[in-house]
Amino acid sequence: MAGRRAAIKAIDWAAFAERVPPNQRAMFNALKTRSDALSARLAALPEKPPTIDWAHYKAAVAKSGMVDEFQKKFSALKVPEPVDTQTAKIDAQEQEAAKSTAEYVQASKARIAQYEQQLQKLKSMIPFEQMTFEDLNEAFPETKLDKEKYPYWPHKPIADL
Amino acid sequence: VLHVTRPLHTTQQRLAPLPPLPEKGGEVRHGLIPEEFFQFLYPKTGVTGPYMLGTGLLLYLLSKEIYVINHETVAAACILSVIIYGIKKYGADVAAFADKLNEEKMAKALAVKTEAIKGLETAIEEEKKEQWRVEGRKYLFDAKRNNIAMLLETNYRERLLTVYNEVKKRLDYQVAMQNLKRQKEQDYMIQWVEKNVIQSITPQQQKESIAKCILDLKALSKTAQAAV
Numbered sequence: 427m428a429g430r431r432a433a434i435k436a437i438d439w440a441a442f443a444e445r446v447p448p449n450q451r452a453m454f455n456a457l458k459t460r461s462d463a464l465s466a467r468l469a470a471l472p473e474k475p476p477t478i479d480w481a482h483y484k485a486a487v488a489k490s491g492m493v494d495e496f497q498k499k500f501s502a503l504k505v506p507e508p509v510d511t512q513t514a515k516i517d518a519q520e521q522e523a524a525k526s527t528a529e530y531v532q533a534s535k536a537r538i539a540q541y542e543q544q545l546q547k548l549k550s551m552i553p554f555e556q557m558t559f560e561d562l563n564e565a566f567p568e569t570k571l572d573k574e575k576y577p578y579w580p581h582k583p584i585a586d587l
Numbered sequence: 588v589l590h591v592t593r594p595l596h597t598t599q600q601r602l603a604p605l606p607p608l609p610e611k612g613g614e615v616r617h618g619l620i621p622e623e624f625f626q627f628l629y630p631k632t633g634v635t636g637p638y639m640l641g642t643g644l645l646l647y648l649l650s651k652e653i654y655v656i657n658h659e660t661v662a663a664a665c666i667l668s669v670i671i672y673g674i675k676k677y678g679a680d681v682a683a684f685a686d687k688l689n690e691e692k693m694a695k696a697l698a699v700k701t702e703a704i705k706g707l708e709t710a711i712e713e714e715k716k717e718q719w720r721v722e723g724r725k726y727l728f729d730a731k732r733n734n735i736a737m738l739l740e741t742n743y744r745e746r747l748l749t750v751y752n753e754v755k756k757r758l759d760y761q762v763a764m765q766n767l768k769r770q771k772e773q774d775y776m777i778q779w780v781e782k783n784v785i786q787s788i789t790p791q792q793q794k795e796s797i798a799k800c801i802l803d804l805k806a807l808s809k810t811a812q813a814a815v
Contacts, residue, residue, distance in 0.1 A: 445723030464737040471744040475751035556607040
């Protein structure tokens with residue numbers, strides 16, 4: 427019976443709850459209720475069933491040999507442990523999750539680098555008081571007036587004024 | 588502010604970025620003549636030098652009739668005086684107004700820039716937070732594995748319990764059966780004994796026992812008094 431129980435780790439539900447993003451909270455709650463129900467069921471069952479009082483039955487039952495036979499068969503009986511089919515799947519899921527997490531973290535880092543770059547550009551800009559229009563167009567390309575599309579002043583549609 | 592020391596392209600190396608343009612233009616005296624001219628003449632002719640030069644030049648032009656006084660002089664004098672009066676009176680206000688317009692434009696641009704910076708910083712924060720969140724996935728898988736372990740354990744215990752219950756039921760059944768049988772046998776025997784005893788009472792014995800009972804009753808009634 428040594429390998430019977432895969433160790434039930436204590437889960438820090440509070441720390442887990444912290445890390446759940448708000449849009450997955452419902453799933454988290456469902457998981458938690460399920461876990462709690464399971465652990466309640468487990469706690470309600472005794473670890474070992476009570477032992478049968480063979481001596482009493484040997485004295486009480488008249489049919490000779492019946493109790494002895496029962497006792498022999500009972501102690502020889504091995505209750506099969508339930509086979510664990512799902513842990514492998516869970517492990518596979520975990521591997522997949524690790525991979526997709528790594529990708530996500532990669533993409534996230536790339537985004538952060540982009541943001542940092544833009545932040546750097548904005549922070550190192552010359553103050554507006556010292557800019558010419560050319561400098562402004564360099565710093566913010568969207569302010570450049572399109573002189574080919576709108577050749578006449580004000581070089582942008584009147585509605586945008 | 589004298590700009591004699593403004594270093595524009597004085598060295599081989601061009602200064603880039605150029606230093607910003609000065610806020611205010613160079614100083615002038617009487618609205619026309621730059622201050623640098625007065626400073627230029629100061630070492631040789633002192634404070635009154637440029638004025639002497641100006642007066643002399645003016646008198647020369649007038650006396651030699653190089654500049655002829657005619658009707659246009661009067662017109663120029665009137666127009667200029669009106670212009671100078673207007674500027675002196677309202678110049679400051681107009682300048683302030685123009686400055687305010689510019690300030691508003693600057694403030695808008697600056698607001699846009701600070702918004703952009705703040706937005707980027709919050710975006711970076713959010714990304715870092717999401718990364719931290721993602722690290723918590725091991726909790727999820729631990730919870731799942733725990734659930735599975737709990738289910739298995741529960742199942743196993745239930746099976747043990749079922750076995751025990753079944754065996755106990757059978758043994759109890761045997762014991763109960765035996766008890767029931769014995770009880771039934773007892774009852775039947777008692778009944779049989781009673782029946783036989785009653786059968787064996789012959790009519791002769793019955794008459795004798797009734798007579799004895801009556802004698803006994805009479806004897807009792809003599810001794811016992813009914814308590815009132």
